[in-house]
Amino acid sequence: MTSFPEAIPRSEPTPLAAATIPEAFQQVVATYGDQTALRTIDEHVSYTWRELDERVRSLAAGLAGLGLGRGDTVAIILPNTVECHLVDYAAYHIGAVPFAVFNSSPAEQIEHQLRVADCTLVVTQLAFLDKVRAAVAALGDQVRHLVVVDGEVPGTLTLEDLEGAADPAFDVEAAWRAVRADDLSTLIFTSGTTGAPKGAQWSHRTVMAQQRALAAALPLPSIGIISFLPMAHAGGRITSQYMALAHGAAITACPDMAQVPVALARHRPDAFFSVPRLWEKLQVAIELMIAGEADDSHRGALQAALETGKQAVLAAETGSDADPAEVIRLLTEHKEALTLLRPLLGRLGLDRIKAAFVGGAPSASELSVFFRAVGVPMLEAYGLTEGSLNVFNRIEDFKAGTAGKPLPGVELKLGDDGELLAKADLNFVGYRKQPDETAAALDENGWLRTGDIAVIDDDGFVSIVDRKKEIIINSAGKNMSPATIESTIKGESSLIGQLVAVGDRRKYVTALVTLDPEALAVYAKRLGLDGKPESDIVAAPEVRAEVEAAVERGNRRLNSNEQIKKFAILATAWLPDSEELTPTAKLKRRVIHRKYAEQIEALYFD
Structure with a gap:
């Protein structure tokens, strides 16, 4: 190290x-x-x-x-x-x-x-x-x-x-x-x-x-x-x-x-x-500005510029198998596209950003792809209270959907069960008045047990799979990561505010879905539902169809046992520091499972 x-x-x-x-x-x-x-x-x-x-x-x-x-x-x-x-x-x-x-x-x-x-x-x-x-x-x-x-x-x-x-x-x-x-x-x-x-x-x-x-x-x-x-x-x-x-x-x-x-x-x-929640709101704001552009040709040009940017970002990722000539072509087109997109960033105060960090809770890979596409160099990162912020993507060395590589001075390894272990001067020095808890977190050689299950690929990028104690084991004995399922589906639509995967000791996976209030307004306008009460919009078949399409797209990227078979859309939004979310917008899974037990059971009623 x-x-x-x-x-x-x-x-x-x-x-x-x-x-x-x-x-x-x-x-x-x-x-x-x-x-x-x-x-x-x-x-x-x-x-x-x-x-x-x-x-x-x-x-x-x-x-x-x-x-x-x-x-x-x-x-x-x-x-x-x-x-x-x-x-x-x-x-x-x-x-x-x-x-x-x-x-x-x-x-x-x-x-x-x-x-x-x-x-x-x-x-x-x-x-x-x-x-x-x-x-x-x-x-x-x-x-x-x-x-x-x-x-x-x-x-x-x-x-x-x-x-x-x-x-x-x-x-x-x-x-x-x-x-x-x-x-x-x-x-x-x-x-x-x-x-x-x-x-x-x-x-x-x-x-x-x-x-x-x-x-x-x-x-x-x-x-x-x-x-x-x-x-x-x-x-x-x-x-x-x-x-x-x-x-x-x-x-x-x-x-x-x-x-x-x-x-x-x-x-x-x-x-x-x-944390991801605010970035998601800013994404919705940019999408709303594009959708609200009165000039059809300009709106079309902005949408095309965004799509070009996304293709360029994915092609430029470290480890991408894209043809180098194609990468150069896409990056050149992306540079030109940014001249169209930059005024939107200026209206939000994002046009000077040299480094945009997202962390503190799981985020979908599509979030960083979106912001890089519009010219905001988003760096997905990982950290924890006990280990500080210790893993980052870089501006030119990145993979969307990963936490990045360890910072200088940080040594990482995986335990026998896949738990991420970290050793660095930036680790915490112990829990106050809790020596037993400290010993459980920090071993005698200074390795911090993060409690997170991770994988490290051949290029050195770290992907957090899930919390060690939050793995779903279905009735057939298959281990699954709820965070992986959730981020995969959420990334398919900004309409989805929160999604909770359920399936422990169950025969298949289901989900509870809440809608993003700001995105709901955008979708309502697009679907011809604007002007109606929010409760009517949430319950509209058109809105359910949008969520269903996102679930179907996400399911195609998941293993068969991970795929969401049924879901319920809840009528309320969840906010940070509420019954359902911690102040940093992490899901309070036990509380959610208890509070929405009736809705969950209904998803397994055949």
């Missing part, structure tokens, strides 16, 4: 040379001090890196004045706001360990995470104050300070109060310089689909190794980043706050996913990471 040193030699004084997060931050301030560092979407609040440093030092001194120091934990229960980043960076500068809690968490989960983290200070806002207070009260006198960022509430502190608590003699410079690479940097609580969330601990070495690995393999931003994923999400931290530190990029804080289109259009980032 190629191992990255604790830091790049000091002869190269760059943020990536830093051993710790606060050291990287200070190097960015020294290098990019007058450039924008952090802002709101409308830029009503905007800091340069030098101004941000002043505010961070003030807040760090305030945290120290309240008695926090190296190794103490700070909980942040906020949307992705400017204040969220301010407190995070400030905590790093005194060697404290900031961690975020999903805002949607109920009081019981907040209590659990505060307890596991030994948290003594919580930062939140008025919208979440009632449940945060309930969680804090259940912990007795553990939490000593509660900070509210958007209002004055008796018994709580404001950010100004926090800064006012500073001891004038406190030496912030000495505090951040005392932080070491092996000190804890943050906690990321797992999404908890099968039990109470576990606190995965990252060291400063974990974070900086991740950024060095990314920088060594991928084109990364120099202009700006839209930070909208929750900071409780591993990808949210890695691809916004930490990536900005590595390259001095401006962070645009986007507290609500509904504001992402506005942020994209205004600030036009050069790198963008999201």
Whole structure:
């Protein structure tokens, strides 16, 4: 395994040379001090890196004045706001360990995470104050300070109060310089689909190794980043706050996913990471723009350009058996087609993107083919809370439908049962207060058991087959991957929002299907159903026929035992952080099987 040193030699004084997060931050301030560092979407609040440093030092001194120091934990229960980043960076500068809690968490989960983290200070806002207070009260006198960022509430502190608590003699410079690479940097609580969330601990070495690995393999931003994923999400931290530190990029804080289109259009980032759900919505938006083109000839030209792009992408894949001359021809035509498609990207704020990342949940290969076809270089990636983002496709070295190749410094192998094992400095350092769980995940030689079944092809590309514990075994004893079935069918139509394959101990596979609300509007117009109530559109035979056609196309790409024999279309859409989906849009299979048991049983009634 190629191992990255604790830091790049000091002869190269760059943020990536830093051993710790606060050291990287200070190097960015020294290098990019007058450039924008952090802002709101409308830029009503905007800091340069030098101004941000002043505010961070003030807040760090305030945290120290309240008695926090190296190794103490700070909980942040906020949307992705400017204040969220301010407190995070400030905590790093005194060697404290900031961690975020999903805002949607109920009081019981907040209590659990505060307890596991030994948290003594919580930062939140008025919208979440009632449940945060309930969680804090259940912990007795553990939490000593509660900070509210958007209002004055008796018994709580404001950010100004926090800064006012500073001891004038406190030496912030000495505090951040005392932080070491092996000190804890943050906690990321797992999404908890099968039990109470576990606190995965990252060291400063974990974070900086991740950024060095990314920088060594991928084109990364120099202009700006839209930070909208929750900071409780591993990808949210890695691809916004930490990536900005590595390259001095401006962070645009986007507290609500509904504001992402506005942020994209205004600030036009050069790198963008999201879970598949948002990319699917952007695909629908582009399809809607093409379908809504009033000029028939121009609409036809756009559709032809899109199809040309898809053919070029598939022909250019690593390992493609396409004739080289044909590849060159298609790529030339694709370059010309992009002149037609680029204005559409400009309307969405996607025209400057150098690297578009998709990960955090399974995605259909057609998604990356679509975006590469329209000129957005999408990189399918793989990662997990315990192993960071460690496998990526590259701009010129890619295979749609795979997670890509390991980043530099990451070593992979498959266990006897096909489980993907990973070894790297960017692995987590253990679960907080759970040594047995840590030992089950990390062996004595540093190999992380990911829990994912994978295959690695002859070109080195990794494909994730399924979660180790989610394999379907039908009544005939055949093993199947529900994720493979689901992504294959979903990729056949943007109309399908979510699809759950069912078939464990059953004689054949069935599926529950939900429809994408935005795509439904596009299809309704195309099928002559626009203007009707949504419930009528969902139940329309024409819509079922569209889903049925997608299932049939997908089935042709599956083994006979994997093919979906029957399906039911549900009348409701599933949203992230709901009964059916985790905050990162992973399926809560047990909940779904229990909640929709009646619909499932009906599919097996002959």
